Amino acid sequence: MGTPLxxxxxxxxxxxxxxxxxxxxxxxxxxxxVYVCDNSDLTLSWDVSKTTGETIVDVQWFYEGIxxxxxxxxxxxxxxxxxxxxxxxxxxxxxxxxxxxxxSGEKGNYSVEVNAVDASGSSVTLRRKxxxxxxxxxxxxxxxxxxxxxxxxxxxxxxQQWHVALACGTFTYPDTPPxxxxxxxxxxxxxxxxxxxxxxxxxxxxxxxxxxxxxxxVPQSSASVACLHGNSTDTGSSVVVDDVKSRLTLxxxxxxxxxxxxxxxxxxxxxxxxxxxxxxxxxxxxVSAQLVQHxxxxxxxxxxxxxxxxxxxxxxNGDVLIPTKVFNNQGSxxxxxxGKFTAPYTGTYCFTASLCGSGTNQQYIDxxxxxxxxxxxxxxxxxxxxxxxDAASLQAVVFAQAGQSVWLEAIGxxxxxxxxxxxxxxxxxxxxxxL
Numbered sequence: 103m104g105t106p107l108x109x110x111x112x113x114x115x116x117x118x119x120x121x122x123x124x125x126x127x128x129x130x131x132x133x134x135x136v137y138v139c140d141n142s143d144l145t146l147s148w149d150v151s152k153t154t155g156e157t158i159v160d161v162q163w164f165y166e167g168i169x170x171x172x173x174x175x176x177x178x179x180x181x182x183x184x185x186x187x188x189x190x191x192x193x194x195x196x197x198x199x200x201x202x203x204x205x206s207g208e209k210g211n212y213s214v215e216v217n218a219v220d221a222s223g224s225s226v227t228l229r230r231k232x233x234x235x236x237x238x239x240x241x242x243x244x245x246x247x248x249x250x251x252x253x254x255x256x257x258x259x260x261x262q263q264w265h266v267a268l269a270c271g272t273f274t275y276p277d278t279p280p281x282x283x284x285x286x287x288x289x290x291x292x293x294x295x296x297x298x299x300x301x302x303x304x305x306x307x308x309x310x311x312x313x314x315x316x317x318x319x320v321p322q323s324s325a326s327v328a329c330l331h332g333n334s335t336d337t338g339s340s341v342v343v344d345d346v347k348s349r350l351t352l353x354x355x356x357x358x359x360x361x362x363x364x365x366x367x368x369x370x371x372x373x374x375x376x377x378x379x380x381x382x383x384x385x386x387x388x389v390s391a392q393l394v395q396h397x398x399x400x401x402x403x404x405x406x407x408x409x410x411x412x413x414x415x416x417x418x419n420g421d422v423l424i425p426t427k428v429f430n431n432q433g434s435x436x437x438x439x440x441g442k443f444t445a446p447y448t449g450t451y452c453f454t455a456s457l458c459g460s461g462t463n464q465q466y467i468d469x470x471x472x473x474x475x476x477x478x479x480x481x482x483x484x485x486x487x488x489x490x491x492d493a494a495s496l497q498a499v500v501f502a503q504a505g506q507s508v509w510l511e512a513i514g515x516x517x518x519x520x521x522x523x524x525x526x527x528x529x530x531x532x533x534x535x536x537l
Contacts, residue, residue: 123158123218123226126151129197130232136212137280139329140238144204148214148230149195155221161197162217167210174199197228209236235276237329240320243272247283249318249341251348255355258296258306264355266311266348268341270295270318271302281324288314288343309352313345403447405433405532412526413441415519417512423469425528433532441528442509445502449535454497455510458525461485461518467494468513474506482513491520499533 126149130136138144150158163173174183174191183191192200197216201208213231220226239245249270256267270283283303285293289312295303303318319338320328409425417423424441436443445451459467463486471479481496502508510528519526 122220123150123152123156123216123228125149125228125230130230132230134232135276136232136234137241137275137327138204138234138236139326140206140236141203142326142329144201144212144234144236145194146199146201146212146214146232147194148197148199148216150197150216150218150228152196152218153221157219158196159217159219162215163199164213164215165208165210166213168207173201173212204234204236206236206238209234240328240330241274241279243274247318247320247339248272249316249339251341251343252304253351255351256304256306257355257359263309264352264359265306265309266343266351267296268305268307268316268318268343269302270305270339273301273303275301279328281320281327283318284321286317286319286338288312288316307343307348311343311345311348311352313343313348315340315342403433403532403535405435405446405451406530407431407433407436407443408527408529409436409438410525410527411523412519415521417517417519419512419514421512423510423512423526423528425526427523436530440509442507443528443530444507445504447532447535448502448504450499450501450533451508451530452497452499452533453508453528453530454495455481455529456493456495456525456527457481457483458491458493458520458522459483459485459518460491460520461516463487465516465518466514467492467517467519469494469496469517470511470513471496471498471508472511473500473502473508477511480513485518 128147129149130147136144136146146163152158159177161176163175165171165173169186171186172184173187174181176182176193176197181191181193183189187201190202192202194200197214199214210233211231212234213229216228218226218228235241240247242248247270249268252267252269255264257264268285270285273279278298282295282298285295285305287293293305295318296306297304305316305318317338317340320330407428408430409428411425411427413424413426414421422441424438426438428436428438433446435446443453453471455469455471457467457469459465463484466482466484468480468482470477471481478500479496479498481494483492483494485492500508508530
C-alpha cells in the first residue's frame with residue numbers, strides 16, 4: 103500500500119499527463135480515409151490542443167504516394183513549403199493544412215509530426231497518418247451509375263415484410279460514400295435510398311409494388327461531394343419494374359421463408375421425437391439391464407441351509423441351539439460352530455425348526471426363533487409324568503438386513519431334547535432379495 107506522499111505524487115503525475123499536449127477531439131483520427139475530388143482542395147484537419155506553458159517547437163507534413171517527400175515544415179511560427187507544393191499550401195490550425203488543387207496523381211498517405219515541449223520541459227512528439235483518395239469522377243466500377251432490380255426480395259426488419267429491392271451502383275468506396283442517391287418513382291416522387299450495402303444503394307419498394315420506371319441519381323446538393331462537375335442529372339440511371347414479376351418475386355421469397363419455417367418445425371419435431379425415442383430406449387435398456395441383472399442374481403444369490411445333530415441336548419436358559427451336522431449351506435450363511443445363520447443379502451427369508459424332546463413332567467422344550475437379538479416366534483411343549491416323546495415346530499417368514507443373524511435360543515433350565523441325531527433340525531432359505 104502506497105504512502106500518502108507517493109499517492110500525491112502519483113496524482114500529480116496523472117494530472118500532468120492529462121494536461122500534456124495532445125490531439126484535439128476534432129482532429130482526424132489515425133489512419134482516417136479522406137475523400138476529395140480531383141482539382142479541389144484537400145483539408146487535413148490535424149489540430150493539437152495545448153495549455154499554458156506548453157509550446158509547439160515545429161510541425162512537419164509528409165506525403166507518401168507516387169513519391170515520398172516532405173510537404174512543409176512549420177518552425178518558429180514560419181511555414182516553409184517544399185517546391186512540389188509551393189503556392190498551394192495553407193495553414194488552417196496549429197497542425198492542420200489545406201492543400202489546394204490536388205490531382206489524382208497525389209493520392210496516397212499523408213502524415214504529420216508535431217514536436218512540442220510540455221509544461222515540465224519534457225519533449226513530446228505526436229504523429230498521425232491519413233489515407234487520401236482523390237477521385238476524377240463518381241467512384242463506381244466504370245464511372246457511371248447503374249440501376250437494376252435485385253433478383254431476390256429483401257426482408258426488412260423494420261416492416262417485417264419482404265420487399266422488391268432496387269440497386270444503384272456499383273461503388274468502389276472502401277466504406278459508405280459521403281453522399282447518398284435519390285430515386286424518382288414512376289409517379290414522379292423523389293425518395294431516398296433505404297440502405298447501403300456491398301457497394302450499392304438499395305431502395306426497398308412499398309407493397310404492393312407500383313410498376314414503371316425508377317431512376318437513381320446523385321442529387322444536385324451532393325454533386326460536389328460526389329465529384330460530379332456540371333449538371334448531376336446526366337448521371338442518372340433507370341430500371342423498369344414489372345409489377346407482375348415483382349409479385350412473383352415476393353411470392354417466391356415468402357414461399358421460401360415458409361418452406362424454411364416448415365423445415366425448422368419438422369427438424370424441431372424430429373429432434374424432439376428422437377429425444378423422446380432416445381429417452382425411451384435408454385429407459386428400456388435400463389429396465390432390461392435390471393431384469394438381466396435380476397435374472398442373474400436369481401441364479402447366483404440363492405441361499406438355503408439345513409442342519410441337524412444338536413451339540414447340547416440339555417441347554418441352559420439363553421443358550422443358542424447348535425445343530426452341528428450341515429446337509430445344505432447354499433450361500434454359506436449358516437455357521438455350525440455358533441448355530442447362527444447370517445443373512446448374506448437383505449431380503450425376505452423363511453426359517454423352520456423341528457424339535458423333539460423326551461422327559462418327565464418336570465421337563466419341557468421352550469425355544470425362541472431370534473432375529474438379531476429380537477425374539478420373533480416361540481415353539482414349546484411340556485412332558486407329562488410318563489416321560490413319553492413329544493415334538494414342537496416353528497415356521498416364520500422374516501425380513502433381515504444383510505449381516506443380521508438368526509438363531510434358535512433355549513428358554514429356562516429344564517429343556518430336554520431327544521438325543522436321536524436327526525430328531526432336531528434348523529432350516530432356512532431366501533425367498534426374495536431386496537433390489
